[in-house]
Amino acid sequence: MCAGPDHYKPLAPPVGPEPVAMVPVLQLYAPDVPGLAFPDGTDLLQILWCPLVHDDGQYAPNPRLYWRSTEATANDPATGEPPRPHTAEEDFLPRSCTVSPTPAVEYPNWDLPKGFGGLLGSRFEALKEKRGYDFFEVATTQQSKVGGYPGWTQPPDWPDCAGCDTRMEHLLSITATEPGMGRWLPLEDRDPSRDESVTPPWQTAADPSVVDAIGHDMDLGDLGGMYFFVCRACPGIPHTHRYDC
Ligand SMILES: [Zn+2]
Ligand SMILES: [Zn+2]
Numbered sequence: 001m002c003a004g005p006d007h008y009k010p011l012a013p014p015v016g017p018e019p020v021a022m023v024p025v026l027q028l029y030a031p032d033v034p035g036l037a038f039p040d041g042t043d044l045l046q047i048l049w050c051p052l053v054h055d056d057g058q059y060a061p062n063p064r065l066y067w068r069s070t071e072a073t074a075n076d077p078a079t080g081e082p083p084r085p086h087t088a089e090e091d092f093l094p095r096s097c098t099v100s101p102t103p104a105v106e107y108p109n110w111d112l113p114k115g116f117g118g119l120l121g122s123r124f125e126a127l128k129e130k131r132g133y134d135f136f137e138v139a140t141t142q143q144s145k146v147g148g149y150p151g152w153t154q155p156p157d158w159p160d161c162a163g164c165d166t167r168m169e170h171l172l173s174i175t176a177t178e179p180g181m182g183r184w185l186p187l188e189d190r191d192p193s194r195d196e197s198v199t200p201p202w203q204t205a206a207d208p209s210v211v212d213a214i215g216h217d218m219d220l221g222d223l224g225g226m227y228f229f230v231c232r233a234c235p236g237i238p239h240t241h242r243y244d245c
Pocket of ligand 1 (some may be wrong): 004007020050051052062
């Protein structure tokens with residue numbers, strides 16, 4: 001539950017004193033995401049957030065991140081229906097969906113060194129001329145992801161760890177640009193008979209109607225994202241988040 005005294009739904013009556021139930025946003029099991037290092041004794045990562053705007057400088061949902069053990073949760077199962085928020089900003093309410101972990105090699109987009117994108121411009125154009133693909137289509141992943149670079153839609157804003165003052169590691173991004181608008185479709189949804197000279201294979205669905213059903217369907221303030229960061233060097237693996245839209 002979130003009892004933030006200053007959270008609100010834009011253009012709606014005040015939230016009132018009753019705490020607001022958080023909503024589940026992401027659940028990852030270790031065997032499904034082999035590239036994600038789980039802290040010792042854990043094999044389940046859960047993210048929930050309060051689906052209201054928080055006056056904390058980011059004007060974003062208030063997230064919580066939990067590393068858990070499935071063995072421990074199996075021994076102490078929750079019962080009954082999960083609570084639902086009595087009010088919410090619809091942009092921050094995910095619909096029920098599953099994840100389809102799909103490996104991709106990623107190069108920086110917003111995180112390219114300053115001026116570097118300009119220097120490489122002619123090579124990007126040559127690539128597009130030769131293969132029909134933009135650098136950003138083949139080398140970056142503007143969608144929800146674990147690892148890689150944050151899915152920024154604004155200039156990077158990497159946090160430093162409060163404990164050791166070094167730049168934190170990008171853990172995962174939840175972005176509003178799911179594969180319908182993003183770039184990498186789940187392997188099982190791709191069209192094996194696509195014509196690679198016409199469209200990139202990772203963007204072509206065998207059944208185009210599945211694309212609308214992919215993803216959490218949140219707007220996040222209009223194509224924004226929530227980015228989670230951790231410091232694995234500090235005790236307790238501190239985490240923080242950034243939001244842009
Ligand atoms: Zn809240
Ligand atoms: Zn640290």
